[in-house]
Amino acid sequence: MGENDFIIVISIGLCIVAICIIAFCIGRIQNKQYEPKVVETSKRYSDITRLNKEYKFNNVSSKIVYSKTLNTKQMFDKFDLDAYFQQMVELNMSELRQKKAYLLENATLKKSYDSELQNIHGFADEEYVKKLKLSWKRYHEVELELCNLIEKNPPQNIEIICYKLYTSPKGQNSYTQNKRFFSYELEKAFQKAIESKKIRESKEYQRRTMSDSLRYDILKRDGFRCVLCGRSAADGVKLHVDHIKPIAKGGKTVEFNLRTLCEHCNWGKSDKFDSDGVN
Structure with missing residues (x-):
């Protein structure tokens, strides 16, 4: 292909593109001219407008974003998005x-809204539009666009996006990773949070239950000696009242779960507990 032929092909191509753009613009202008007529005469558009006034959906965003910027690449790699x-x-x-x-309420209302939407007028048929002395093709195109535009589609399902980010000190490397969570995961997280709160409250309650009077009773019962090594204050050790089954593992502040330990035995025991052995 010679240079002149190439120029001709390019010119033809540009002309075709220009014609398409012009045709598109003319079509949009004609559609705009039809919009007031469709709004005035479309029974479906009128019915949807009426229906919209009967339904008030919650105006709430369904997407939530949480992000955490980490200080090192190692921290970025270890950071758990689930946690x-x-x-x-x-x-x-x-x-x-x-x-x-709010979103659940939207979902419930949307089912009712969609059910009523199915029972309203359909799109205008060709005979009806011809009586209006309008182009059915143009009318139908505009009616479809306008009706779809005003149909209510409120947010119904929550989406939580968790990000972790790290940028190197000189800005040469940047890393990002995200994970999405939806209603099912959120409900499980709610349950886990409630259980964690109960455990925390239980621990605090059990610690508050350890009164000075109860502590004295346990020390007296055990002869003011460590039940493991036998030492007492006379041997230079400090005595503690220990939970045999630790509070962190569900132990209660009751007499049968309490005993006297010296500070060394208590530190060594820490929160160890063997449900099938000696403690």
């Missing part, structure tokens, strides 16, 4: 519960 999601749910539980309730 971060659980942490953010526990910190924002009240807000998330309210948002989820």
Whole structure:
């Protein structure tokens, strides 16, 4: 192909593109001219407008983003997005519960809305449009566009996106990773948060239950001696009242779960517990 032929092909191509753009613009202008006529005469558009006034959906965003910027690449690699999601749910539980309730209400209303939407007028047929002395093809195109535009489609399902980010000190390398969580994961996180709260409250309650009077009773019962090594204050050790089954593992502050240990035995025991052995 010679240079002149190449120029001719390019010119033809540009002309075709220009013609398409012009045709598109003319079509949009004609559609705009049809819009007031469709709004005035479309029974379906009128029915949807009426239906919209009967339904008030909650104006709430369904997407929530949490992000954590890490200081080192090692921290970035080790950072657990599942654990971060659980942490953010526990910190924002009240807000998330309210948002989820709003979205659930939207979903319930949307089912009713869609059911009524199926029973309203269909799109205008060709005979009806011809009586209006309008182009059915143009009318139908505009009617379809306008009706789809005003149909209500409220947010119904929550989506939580958790990000972790790291940028090297000189900005040469940047890393990002995200994970998405939806209603099912959020409900599980709620349950886990409730259980964790109960455990924390139980621990605090059990610690508060250890009164000075109860501590004295346990020391007296055990003869003011460590039940493991036998030492007492006379041997220069400090005596503690130990939970045999640790509070952290569900132990209660009751007499049968308490005993006297010296500080060394208590430190050595820490929170160890063997349900099938000697403690």
